[in-house]
Amino acid sequence: MAGEVQLTCSTHRDYVPVLNQPQLAYVLLEMATTQAMANAQMPLNFCFVLDKSGSMDDDNKIAQLRQAVKHAIDLLQPTDIVSIIAFDANPKTLCASQTAQDKNRLKREVDRLNASGGTQMASAMRAGLKEVRRNLGRDRVSRLVILTDGQTEGEPECLREAENAAREGISVIALGLGSDWNDNLLMDMAQRAQGRADYIASPEQIVQHFQQQVQAGQGAIIQNALLTLRLMQGIQPRKVWRVAPLIGDLGVQPISDRDAQVSLGEMVKDQPQGVLAELLLPPRNEGRYRVAQADVSYDIPLGGIVGEHTRADVVLNYTSNPALAQAVNPRVMNIVEKVAAFKLQTRALQEAQSGDRAGATQKLRQAATMLLGQGEADLARTIQLEADRLEQSGQMSEEGKKTIKFSGGKTVRLS
Amino acid sequence: MNCPSCHAQVPDGASFCDQCGASLASAMPPGAPAVPAPAAPMSPQQFAPAPASGGTTCPSCGTPFVPGTAFCDNCGASLTNAGVPQPQPIPQPQPFPQPVAPMPQPFPQPVSGAMTARLMIGGQTIAVPQKPEVVIGRADVASGSFPDVDLTPYGASPQTGVSRVHAKLTWQGAWVIEDMNSTNGTMLRGQKLAPHQKTPINTGDPLIVGTLQLTFYAS
Structure with a gap:
């Protein structure tokens, strides 16, 4: 069966000028699950690994956390598998791995969650992996959902546990609450375990983040998606970005002089994926060219489908007519601009870290201007504020830095 | 075959x-x-000749770029059409009749395609009238100022640094912008414009009028 995934390609211009030197073209590839997959839902094998250290007593955090876990339990199917580990300096298994049939009993266990003690995340991850391992299988989405509000002891062990998880096909979602946690650690863990890190600014947002995680797990019906670009002779792929649901550099693997491959991982239903490829085009005479063939291969564990394909052509016209070569596709250009703003923010954070105050301020201001023009007013305001703060005091706020780091990549919404 | x-x-x-x-x-x-x-x-030999002026450096920070690049990798300035070698000389547009009277002349026929433009501010779109010269500023009944694009609904005031006649867009086959000797100046792609100096403006360019941040789109 084919037709579970729809792939469409658009370029930033339909016509590029005939030049005697290479030029850059932007290609937007959009992938979405089709109507055929509307009712599909993946069974889960989730372990919630929850920080119950003393600091969770502040600002009603622990109460909000209890509520968020209970809400997540409500969203589970009776056949989903769930376990809950609470940790301070030591892990404690609140619920061993089990199906979510008796939700009331599970929720009663959640009520035992009280804040006290230190923070030792690695041993809790180990305990969580032990629970998830009991029901591992390709037909389930196996995942650790970790929430922490503080700095942990034993960071290298956390990274090792993330790698152990990845080896067994268990992904790690690492959620940081408030401003006092190490974002580099959480991002690194998530990256090593094909997961995602995110920033929860205030306790009342925990519930919404947990809901998103359950729904994203249930919707992760497409696995092992792999994009292959077969390029026209002479084309160099310069960069390949994921743009939606989250902007990030995908890294491009040349597999021959004509083919480049990018791993897309899982695809979530109702959450279109976007990829922006920057291709360096060689000089060509006037005419119409297929500059690349895009091929996405994927698996659908629910239907026992392995290695299904969908393909699309990327076609461009070379022209000597300057008026034609000037017209751009505004939709693609908006996304190119959002990626440019994201790059500026990333570089600004690095420059601020290394003490280049002027460079960082200038880049933040430029990013804010671009985002404001794109209607991303809240993010632009935060960036503007942090630019002012950096210029005046040489420091950015922890909250501002985390907002920029984690929201800066969420600006592209495909529909 | x-x-x-x-x-x-x-x-x-x-x-x-x-x-x-x-x-x-x-x-x-x-x-x-x-x-x-x-x-x-x-x-x-069949390819177009090399551009006379190298032109493939960012107009804002001077970083070289490959033609077709949309935004400068270094400073983020918009590079759409900036310094990109043109395959052929741009055909000269028909000169527009200069308005004789101060009253803006209605255009005899709608001009299609390239002369249309818009400005974006905070997610809102401001349509730019289809005329060869478009004054951007702040309406002021007392002094009889009625710019083509009135930024008052978008926050323009003396406090936000927008002059009554602040800047002017002119269509010359492509859009150019000039600062009309405004009190607080106009910034294009992060650079302050000298008064009355016409500078090419490209789609996607950030434009700051007083303290209002806009983005220009030719479409």
Whole structure:
């Protein structure tokens, strides 16, 4: 069966000028699950690994956390598998791995969650992996959902546990609450375990983040998606970005002089994926060219489908007519601009870290201007504020830095 | 059969050459201009001559870039059409009649395509009237100032540094912008404009009028 995934390609211009030197073209590839997959839902094998250290007593955090876990339990199917580990300096298994049939009993266990003690995340991850391992299988989405509000002891062990998880096909979602946690650690863990890190600014947002995680797990019906670009002779792929649901550099693997491959991982239903490829085009005479063939291969564990394909052509016209070569596709250009703003923010954070105050301020201001023009007013305001703060005091706020780091990549919404 | 462009062997019925990508269909798609299909073998001499002025450095920070790049990798300035070598000289647009009376002349017929432009501010779109000269500023009944684009609904006031006659867009086959000697100045792509100096403005360019941040789109 084919037709579970729809792939469409658009370029930033339909016509590029005939030049005697290479030029850059932007290609937007959009992938979405089709109507055929509307009712599909993946069974889960989730372990919630929850920080119950003393600091969770502040600002009603622990109460909000209890509520968020209970809400997540409500969203589970009776056949989903769930376990809950609470940790301070030591892990404690609140619920061993089990199906979510008796939700009331599970929720009663959640009520035992009280804040006290230190923070030792690695041993809790180990305990969580032990629970998830009991029901591992390709037909389930196996995942650790970790929430922490503080700095942990034993960071290298956390990274090792993330790698152990990845080896067994268990992904790690690492959620940081408030401003006092190490974002580099959480991002690194998530990256090593094909997961995602995110920033929860205030306790009342925990519930919404947990809901998103359950729904994203249930919707992760497409696995092992792999994009292959077969390029026209002479084309160099310069960069390949994921743009939606989250902007990030995908890294491009040349597999021959004509083919480049990018791993897309899982695809979530109702959450279109976007990829922006920057291709360096060689000089060509006037005419119409297929500059690349895009091929996405994927698996659908629910239907026992392995290695299904969908393909699309990327076609461009070379022209000597300057008026034609000037017209751009505004939709693609908006996304190119959002990626440019994201790059500026990333570089600004690095420059601020290394003490280049002027460079960082200038880049933040430029990013804010671009985002404001794109209607991303809240993010632009935060960036503007942090630019002012950096210029005046040489420091950015922890909250501002985390907002920029984690929201800066969420600006592209495909529909 | 062989590709007419690179002579590589291609299977019968293929629509594109697998080697050089050239279209093997004899007819161009509807709506495409009548340009010849790539029939001649590639030879470097056929390409357009090199641009007279190198021109492939960012106008804002001077970082070199590959033609076609949309935003400067270093400073983020918009590079759409900036310094990109043109394959041919741009055809001269018909000169627009200068308005004799101070009253803006209604245009005899709607001008289509390229002369349209818009400004974006905080997610809102401001339509730019289809005229060869468009004054941007702040309406002030007392002094009889009625700019073509009034930024008052978008926050323009003396406090936000917008002058009554602040800047002017002019269509010269492409859009140019000039600061009208405004009190607080106009910034294009992060650079302050000298008064009354016409500077090309490209789609996607950030524009700061007083303290209002806008983005210009030619579309």
